Amino acid sequence: MEYSIDENSAVQNLMDLLAADGPSGGEGPVADVVKQKLLAAGCQSKWIRENAGLRRLPKDFTIGNLIVKIPGTARAPRIMFSAHLDTVPICRGAIPIRKGDRILPKGRTGLGGDNRASVAAVVTMAQTILQNNLPHPPLTLLFTVGEENGLHGSKAFRPSEGGHPVMCFNLDGSGERGGVIGALGAVRWIAEIHGKSVHAAINPEGGVSAAVIAANAIASLKADGWFGRIDKMSCKGTANVGTMVGGEVDNQVMDRMTVTGECRSHSSAALKKISNVWKKTFEKAARELKNNQGECGSVEFFTASDYRSFRLKKSEPVVKRFLRAAPQAGRKADTEVISAGLDANSLNEKGIPTVTFDAGNCHAHDLNEYVEIPRYLEACNLTTVLATEI
Numbered sequence: 063m064e065y066s067i068d069e070n071s072a073v074q075n076l077m078d079l080l081a082a083d084g085p086s087g088g089e090g091p092v093a094d095v096v097k098q099k100l101l102a103a104g105c106q107s108k109w110i111r112e113n114a115g116l117r118r119l120p121k122d123f124t125i126g127n128l129i130v131k132i133p134g135t136a137r138a139p140r141i142m143f144s145a146h147l148d149t150v151p152i153c154r155g156a157i158p159i160r161k162g163d164r165i166l167p168k169g170r171t172g173l174g175g176d177n178r179a180s181v182a183a184v185v186t187m188a189q190t191i192l193q194n195n196l197p198h199p200p201l202t203l204l205f206t207v208g209e210e211n212g213l214h215g216s217k218a219f220r221p222s223e224g225g226h227p228v229m230c231f232n233l234d235g236s237g238e239r240g241g242v243i244g245a246l247g248a249v250r251w252i253a254e255i256h257g258k259s260v261h262a263a264i265n266p267e268g269g270v271s272a273a274v275i276a277a278n279a280i281a282s283l284k285a286d287g288w289f290g291r292i293d294k295m296s297c298k299g300t301a302n303v304g305t306m307v308g309g310e311v312d313n314q315v316m317d318r319m320t321v322t323g324e325c326r327s328h329s330s331a332a333l334k335k336i337s338n339v340w341k342k343t344f345e346k347a348a349r350e351l352k353n354n355q356g357e358c359g360s361v362e363f364f365t366a367s368d369y370r371s372f373r374l375k376k377s378e379p380v381v382k383r384f385l386r387a388a389p390q391a392g393r394k395a396d397t398e399v400i401s402a403g404l405d406a407n408s409l410n411e412k413g414i415p416t417v418t419f420d421a422g423n424c425h426a427h428d429l430n431e432y433v434e435i436p437r438y439l440e441a442c443n444l445t446t447v448l449a450t451e452i
Protein backbone atom coordinates (compact mmCIF):
# COMPACT_ATOMS: atom_id res chain seq x y z
CA MET A 63 0.00 0.00 0.00
CA GLU A 64 1.21 3.49 -0.88
CA TYR A 65 1.68 6.02 1.86
CA SER A 66 4.16 8.60 2.93
CA ILE A 67 5.12 9.98 6.31
CA ASP A 68 3.71 13.46 6.91
CA GLU A 69 7.06 15.11 7.59
CA ASN A 70 5.63 18.28 9.13
CA SER A 71 3.60 16.45 11.70
CA ALA A 72 6.52 14.05 12.35
CA VAL A 73 8.77 17.04 13.21
CA GLN A 74 5.95 18.67 15.21
CA ASN A 75 5.58 15.46 17.25
CA LEU A 76 9.27 15.63 18.03
CA MET A 77 9.19 19.31 19.02
CA ASP A 78 6.17 18.79 21.28
CA LEU A 79 7.73 15.78 22.99
CA LEU A 80 11.10 17.50 23.47
CA ALA A 81 9.35 20.40 25.21
CA ALA A 82 7.85 18.14 27.92
CA ASP A 83 9.93 17.47 31.04
CA GLY A 84 10.49 13.82 31.89
CA PRO A 85 13.25 12.89 34.29
CA SER A 86 13.49 9.21 35.28
CA GLY A 87 10.57 8.51 37.61
CA GLY A 88 8.74 11.73 36.65
CA GLU A 89 7.72 11.03 33.04
CA GLY A 90 4.05 12.07 33.48
CA PRO A 91 4.14 15.16 31.21
CA VAL A 92 5.73 13.16 28.35
CA ALA A 93 3.26 10.30 28.71
CA ASP A 94 0.43 12.86 28.55
CA VAL A 95 1.69 14.25 25.23
CA VAL A 96 2.00 10.72 23.79
CA LYS A 97 -1.52 9.78 24.90
CA GLN A 98 -3.11 12.95 23.60
CA LYS A 99 -1.45 12.55 20.19
CA LEU A 100 -2.47 8.90 19.87
CA LEU A 101 -6.08 9.65 20.83
CA ALA A 102 -6.17 12.45 18.27
CA ALA A 103 -4.87 10.01 15.61
CA GLY A 104 -7.75 7.60 16.23
CA CYS A 105 -6.49 5.36 19.02
CA GLN A 106 -9.34 4.22 21.25
CA SER A 107 -8.93 4.93 24.96
CA LYS A 108 -9.61 1.27 25.75
CA TRP A 109 -6.42 0.35 23.85
CA ILE A 110 -4.37 2.46 26.26
CA ARG A 111 -3.12 1.23 29.61
CA GLU A 112 -1.46 3.70 31.94
CA ASN A 113 0.76 3.04 34.94
CA ALA A 114 1.49 -0.60 34.08
CA GLY A 115 3.83 -2.18 36.61
CA LEU A 116 3.81 0.87 38.91
CA ARG A 117 3.81 -1.36 42.00
CA ARG A 118 6.97 -3.10 40.77
CA LEU A 119 8.84 0.19 40.25
CA PRO A 120 10.92 2.16 42.79
CA LYS A 121 8.74 3.96 45.36
CA ASP A 122 9.48 7.48 44.17
CA PHE A 123 8.30 6.74 40.61
CA THR A 124 5.20 8.81 39.81
CA ILE A 125 3.97 6.82 36.78
CA GLY A 126 4.37 3.33 35.33
CA ASN A 127 4.81 2.15 31.75
CA LEU A 128 2.38 3.35 29.09
CA ILE A 129 1.19 0.44 26.95
CA VAL A 130 -0.96 0.76 23.83
CA LYS A 131 -2.39 -2.30 22.10
CA ILE A 132 -3.65 -1.60 18.59
CA PRO A 133 -5.79 -4.44 17.17
CA GLY A 134 -4.51 -5.85 13.86
CA THR A 135 -6.30 -5.48 10.56
CA ALA A 136 -5.11 -9.00 9.78
CA ARG A 137 -4.56 -12.13 11.81
CA ALA A 138 -0.82 -12.26 12.38
CA PRO A 139 1.60 -12.53 15.30
CA ARG A 140 1.77 -9.42 17.48
CA ILE A 141 4.73 -7.07 16.99
CA MET A 142 5.90 -4.68 19.70
CA PHE A 143 7.68 -1.32 19.50
CA SER A 144 9.33 0.15 22.57
CA ALA A 145 10.93 3.46 23.51
CA HIS A 146 11.81 4.89 26.90
CA LEU A 147 10.10 8.11 28.00
CA ASP A 148 12.71 9.41 30.43
CA THR A 149 15.68 11.69 29.86
CA VAL A 150 18.83 12.29 31.93
CA PRO A 151 18.87 15.21 34.46
CA ILE A 152 20.98 17.47 32.22
CA CYS A 153 17.93 17.80 29.91
CA ARG A 154 15.69 19.41 32.53
CA GLY A 155 14.08 22.60 31.18
CA ALA A 156 15.31 22.02 27.62
CA ILE A 157 13.79 24.29 24.96
CA PRO A 158 14.13 22.72 21.48
CA ILE A 159 14.82 24.96 18.50
CA ARG A 160 15.19 24.05 14.84
CA LYS A 161 18.29 25.12 12.89
CA GLY A 162 18.30 23.81 9.34
CA ASP A 163 18.30 20.03 9.45
CA ARG A 164 18.90 19.83 13.18
CA ILE A 165 17.01 20.31 16.41
CA LEU A 166 19.15 21.74 19.21
CA PRO A 167 18.63 22.92 22.80
CA LYS A 168 18.26 26.70 23.08
CA GLY A 169 20.14 27.17 26.36
CA ARG A 170 22.82 25.30 28.26
CA THR A 171 20.97 22.00 28.73
CA GLY A 172 20.91 18.64 27.03
CA LEU A 173 18.12 18.21 24.48
CA GLY A 174 16.45 14.96 25.48
CA GLY A 175 16.52 13.59 21.93
CA ASP A 176 17.54 10.45 23.85
CA ASN A 177 14.94 9.25 23.88
CA ARG A 178 12.20 11.61 22.65
CA ALA A 179 13.24 11.19 19.02
CA SER A 180 12.43 7.50 19.43
CA VAL A 181 9.15 8.16 21.24
CA ALA A 182 8.20 10.61 18.48
CA ALA A 183 9.04 8.06 15.75
CA VAL A 184 6.77 5.45 17.36
CA VAL A 185 3.95 8.02 17.74
CA THR A 186 4.42 9.07 14.09
CA MET A 187 4.23 5.44 12.97
CA ALA A 188 0.93 4.95 14.83
CA GLN A 189 -0.51 8.16 13.35
CA THR A 190 0.57 7.14 9.85
CA ILE A 191 -1.00 3.71 10.15
CA LEU A 192 -4.26 4.85 11.71
CA GLN A 193 -4.79 7.90 9.50
CA ASN A 194 -4.02 6.05 6.26
CA ASN A 195 -5.80 2.84 7.27
CA LEU A 196 -2.68 0.81 6.51
CA PRO A 197 -3.03 -2.96 6.97
CA HIS A 198 -1.01 -4.14 9.94
CA PRO A 199 -0.63 -7.03 12.40
CA PRO A 200 -1.69 -6.53 16.03
CA LEU A 201 0.73 -3.94 17.44
CA THR A 202 1.89 -3.13 20.95
CA LEU A 203 3.53 0.18 21.77
CA LEU A 204 5.51 0.03 25.00
CA PHE A 205 6.65 3.38 26.43
CA THR A 206 8.89 2.57 29.38
CA VAL A 207 9.86 4.69 32.38
CA GLY A 208 13.18 4.87 34.23
CA GLU A 209 15.47 3.41 31.55
CA GLU A 210 18.34 5.82 32.19
CA ASN A 211 18.68 5.02 35.90
CA GLY A 212 18.52 1.24 35.66
CA LEU A 213 16.14 -0.14 32.97
CA HIS A 214 13.39 -0.03 35.60
CA GLY A 215 10.36 0.12 33.29
CA SER A 216 11.48 -2.70 31.01
CA LYS A 217 12.37 -4.86 34.01
CA ALA A 218 8.89 -4.28 35.49
CA PHE A 219 7.16 -5.04 32.16
CA ARG A 220 5.38 -8.36 31.83
CA PRO A 221 4.89 -9.90 28.36
CA SER A 222 1.23 -10.60 29.23
CA GLU A 223 0.62 -6.85 29.66
CA GLY A 224 1.79 -6.39 26.08
CA GLY A 225 -0.38 -9.22 24.71
CA HIS A 226 2.60 -11.61 24.37
CA PRO A 227 4.34 -10.06 21.34
CA VAL A 228 6.56 -12.43 19.34
CA MET A 229 9.23 -9.81 18.75
CA CYS A 230 10.08 -6.21 19.54
CA PHE A 231 11.80 -3.26 17.90
CA ASN A 232 13.29 -0.94 20.51
CA LEU A 233 14.11 2.60 19.45
CA ASP A 234 16.98 4.10 21.41
CA GLY A 235 20.59 5.09 21.24
CA SER A 236 22.69 7.83 19.86
CA GLY A 237 24.84 8.05 16.78
CA GLU A 238 24.35 6.17 13.54
CA ARG A 239 24.44 2.47 13.94
CA GLY A 240 22.94 -0.67 12.50
CA GLY A 241 20.36 -2.80 14.22
CA VAL A 242 21.67 -3.72 17.64
CA ILE A 243 21.40 -7.50 18.01
CA GLY A 244 23.58 -7.89 21.09
CA ALA A 245 24.55 -5.93 24.18
CA LEU A 246 26.57 -6.69 27.24
CA GLY A 247 25.38 -7.62 30.69
CA ALA A 248 26.34 -5.98 33.97
CA VAL A 249 26.70 -6.92 37.61
CA ARG A 250 26.82 -4.42 40.45
CA TRP A 251 28.57 -5.42 43.63
CA ILE A 252 29.06 -4.19 47.18
CA ALA A 253 31.93 -5.32 49.43
CA GLU A 254 31.31 -4.73 53.15
CA ILE A 255 34.72 -4.98 54.79
CA HIS A 256 35.02 -5.58 58.53
CA GLY A 257 38.37 -5.01 60.24
CA LYS A 258 39.25 -4.54 63.88
CA SER A 259 39.27 -1.13 65.48
CA VAL A 260 41.93 -0.14 68.04
CA HIS A 261 43.69 3.10 68.94
CA ALA A 262 45.88 3.90 65.97
CA ALA A 263 48.82 5.20 68.03
CA ILE A 264 48.67 3.22 71.29
CA ASN A 265 48.08 -0.25 69.82
CA PRO A 266 48.39 -0.21 66.03
CA GLU A 267 49.63 -3.85 66.03
CA GLY A 268 46.27 -5.00 67.42
CA GLY A 269 44.25 -3.47 64.60
CA VAL A 270 43.03 -4.87 61.30
CA SER A 271 42.50 -2.04 58.86
CA ALA A 272 39.56 -2.31 56.45
CA ALA A 273 41.35 0.27 54.30
CA VAL A 274 44.38 -2.01 53.91
CA ILE A 275 42.19 -5.00 53.04
CA ALA A 276 40.48 -2.96 50.30
CA ALA A 277 43.79 -1.58 49.04
CA ASN A 278 45.42 -5.02 48.90
CA ALA A 279 42.45 -6.54 47.11
CA ILE A 280 42.24 -3.79 44.49
CA ALA A 281 46.02 -3.67 43.94
CA SER A 282 46.08 -7.42 43.38
CA LEU A 283 43.12 -7.30 40.96
CA LYS A 284 44.83 -4.51 39.03
CA ALA A 285 48.17 -6.36 38.91
CA ASP A 286 46.49 -9.54 37.64
CA GLY A 287 44.52 -7.83 34.88
CA TRP A 288 41.05 -7.98 36.46
CA PHE A 289 40.64 -4.22 36.88
CA GLY A 290 39.56 -1.87 34.05
CA ARG A 291 39.52 -3.60 30.65
CA ILE A 292 39.76 -7.33 31.08
CA ASP A 293 41.08 -9.47 28.26
CA LYS A 294 42.10 -12.86 29.59
CA MET A 295 41.97 -15.88 27.32
CA SER A 296 38.30 -16.75 27.58
CA CYS A 297 37.22 -13.78 29.63
CA LYS A 298 36.54 -10.34 28.17
CA GLY A 299 34.85 -7.45 29.90
CA THR A 300 35.41 -4.54 32.25
CA ALA A 301 35.44 -4.02 36.01
CA ASN A 302 35.49 -0.87 38.10
CA VAL A 303 35.48 0.43 41.66
CA GLY A 304 32.93 3.24 41.87
CA THR A 305 32.89 4.31 45.52
CA MET A 306 34.84 3.66 48.74
CA VAL A 307 33.44 4.90 52.02
CA GLY A 308 34.77 4.04 55.47
CA GLY A 309 36.16 5.10 58.79
CA GLU A 310 35.15 7.60 61.43
CA VAL A 311 38.14 9.29 63.05
CA ASP A 312 41.84 9.66 62.32
CA ASN A 313 43.16 8.04 65.50
CA GLN A 314 41.20 4.83 65.09
CA VAL A 315 42.21 1.89 62.86
CA MET A 316 39.41 1.70 60.28
CA ASP A 317 37.17 -1.24 61.10
CA ARG A 318 34.51 -0.79 58.42
CA MET A 319 34.60 0.11 54.79
CA THR A 320 32.03 -0.21 52.01
CA VAL A 321 33.37 -0.50 48.47
CA THR A 322 31.01 -0.57 45.48
CA GLY A 323 31.58 -1.19 41.79
CA GLU A 324 30.49 -3.01 38.68
CA CYS A 325 31.58 -5.65 36.16
CA ARG A 326 30.40 -5.93 32.56
CA SER A 327 30.74 -8.46 29.76
CA HIS A 328 29.03 -9.63 26.57
CA SER A 329 29.21 -13.18 27.88
CA SER A 330 27.20 -14.30 30.89
CA ALA A 331 29.82 -16.93 31.70
CA ALA A 332 32.63 -14.35 31.61
CA LEU A 333 30.59 -11.97 33.73
CA LYS A 334 30.08 -14.65 36.34
CA LYS A 335 33.78 -15.47 36.28
CA ILE A 336 34.83 -11.81 36.64
CA SER A 337 32.53 -11.08 39.58
CA ASN A 338 33.63 -14.32 41.21
CA VAL A 339 37.31 -13.38 40.90
CA TRP A 340 36.52 -10.03 42.57
CA LYS A 341 34.67 -11.75 45.42
CA LYS A 342 37.45 -14.30 45.99
CA THR A 343 40.17 -11.64 45.88
CA PHE A 344 38.47 -9.47 48.52
CA GLU A 345 37.94 -12.52 50.72
CA LYS A 346 41.57 -13.58 50.34
CA ALA A 347 42.81 -10.07 51.17
CA ALA A 348 40.70 -10.15 54.34
CA ARG A 349 42.07 -13.57 55.36
CA GLU A 350 45.70 -12.64 54.76
CA LEU A 351 45.85 -9.41 56.76
CA LYS A 352 46.37 -10.36 60.41
CA ASN A 353 47.01 -8.42 63.62
CA ASN A 354 49.51 -9.43 66.33
CA GLN A 355 46.94 -11.86 67.80
CA GLY A 356 46.62 -13.68 64.47
CA GLU A 357 43.12 -12.28 63.96
CA CYS A 358 41.87 -11.26 60.54
CA GLY A 359 38.93 -9.27 59.18
CA SER A 360 36.17 -10.41 56.88
CA VAL A 361 34.34 -9.37 53.73
CA GLU A 362 30.71 -9.80 52.75
CA PHE A 363 30.54 -9.51 48.98
CA PHE A 364 27.06 -8.98 47.50
CA THR A 365 26.29 -9.00 43.78
CA ALA A 366 23.16 -7.97 41.94
CA SER A 367 22.61 -8.57 38.25
CA ASP A 368 21.73 -5.27 36.59
CA TYR A 369 20.90 -6.83 33.26
CA ARG A 370 21.85 -9.85 31.20
CA SER A 371 23.85 -9.83 28.02
CA PHE A 372 22.17 -11.07 24.86
CA ARG A 373 23.17 -11.94 21.31
CA LEU A 374 20.56 -12.67 18.64
CA LYS A 375 21.35 -14.92 15.69
CA LYS A 376 21.09 -13.46 12.19
CA SER A 377 18.54 -16.18 11.47
CA GLU A 378 16.12 -14.89 14.16
CA PRO A 379 12.86 -13.66 12.58
CA VAL A 380 13.21 -10.27 14.32
CA VAL A 381 16.68 -9.76 12.80
CA LYS A 382 15.51 -10.86 9.34
CA ARG A 383 12.52 -8.52 9.50
CA PHE A 384 14.84 -5.64 10.44
CA LEU A 385 17.30 -6.44 7.61
CA ARG A 386 14.45 -6.59 5.05
CA ALA A 387 12.93 -3.29 6.21
CA ALA A 388 16.06 -1.13 6.70
CA PRO A 389 16.88 -0.58 2.98
CA GLN A 390 13.24 0.33 2.27
CA ALA A 391 13.67 3.24 4.68
CA GLY A 392 17.07 4.30 3.35
CA ARG A 393 19.16 2.62 6.02
CA LYS A 394 21.90 0.02 5.67
CA ALA A 395 20.99 -3.58 6.35
CA ASP A 396 23.65 -3.79 9.09
CA THR A 397 23.75 -5.25 12.55
CA GLU A 398 26.05 -4.71 15.51
CA VAL A 399 26.79 -5.58 19.11
CA ILE A 400 27.28 -2.78 21.62
CA SER A 401 28.80 -2.21 25.07
CA ALA A 402 25.91 -0.65 26.93
CA GLY A 403 22.69 -1.70 28.62
CA LEU A 404 19.36 -1.06 26.91
CA ASP A 405 15.70 -1.87 27.51
CA ALA A 406 16.39 -4.58 24.92
CA ASN A 407 18.50 -6.43 27.54
CA SER A 408 15.45 -6.84 29.80
CA LEU A 409 13.06 -7.61 26.94
CA ASN A 410 15.34 -10.30 25.50
CA GLU A 411 15.73 -11.74 29.00
CA LYS A 412 11.92 -11.94 29.20
CA GLY A 413 11.84 -14.00 26.00
CA ILE A 414 10.90 -11.24 23.53
CA PRO A 415 13.64 -11.13 20.85
CA THR A 416 14.39 -7.41 20.43
CA VAL A 417 16.42 -5.43 17.89
CA THR A 418 17.28 -1.79 18.70
CA PHE A 419 17.86 1.06 16.25
CA ASP A 420 18.37 4.84 16.59
CA ALA A 421 16.02 7.66 15.68
CA GLY A 422 18.57 10.31 14.70
CA ASN A 423 19.79 11.42 18.12
CA CYS A 424 23.45 12.43 18.48
CA HIS A 425 25.65 13.20 21.53
CA ALA A 426 23.19 11.93 24.12
CA HIS A 427 23.72 12.94 27.77
CA ASP A 428 25.68 15.98 26.61
CA LEU A 429 25.24 19.77 26.14
CA ASN A 430 26.01 19.28 22.42
CA GLU A 431 23.09 16.94 21.92
CA TYR A 432 21.02 17.34 18.75
CA VAL A 433 18.60 15.43 16.52
CA GLU A 434 19.41 15.04 12.83
CA ILE A 435 16.01 15.50 11.17
CA PRO A 436 16.62 13.40 8.00
CA ARG A 437 17.80 10.46 10.12
CA TYR A 438 14.82 10.94 12.44
CA LEU A 439 12.46 10.80 9.44
CA GLU A 440 14.20 7.61 8.27
CA ALA A 441 13.42 6.10 11.66
CA CYS A 442 9.74 7.13 11.32
CA ASN A 443 9.70 5.40 7.95
CA LEU A 444 11.56 2.32 9.13
CA THR A 445 9.21 1.92 12.09
CA THR A 446 6.22 2.16 9.75
CA VAL A 447 7.69 -0.39 7.30
CA LEU A 448 8.35 -2.77 10.23
CA ALA A 449 4.82 -2.28 11.54
CA THR A 450 3.05 -2.89 8.26
CA GLU A 451 4.78 -6.00 6.95
CA ILE A 452 2.29 -8.82 7.19
Ligand SMILES: [Zn+2]
Pocket residue numbers: 146176177209234235
Ligand atom coordinates in the same frame (compact mmCIF):
# COMPACT_ATOMS: atom_id res chain seq x y z
ZN1 LIG B 1 18.26 6.16 25.83
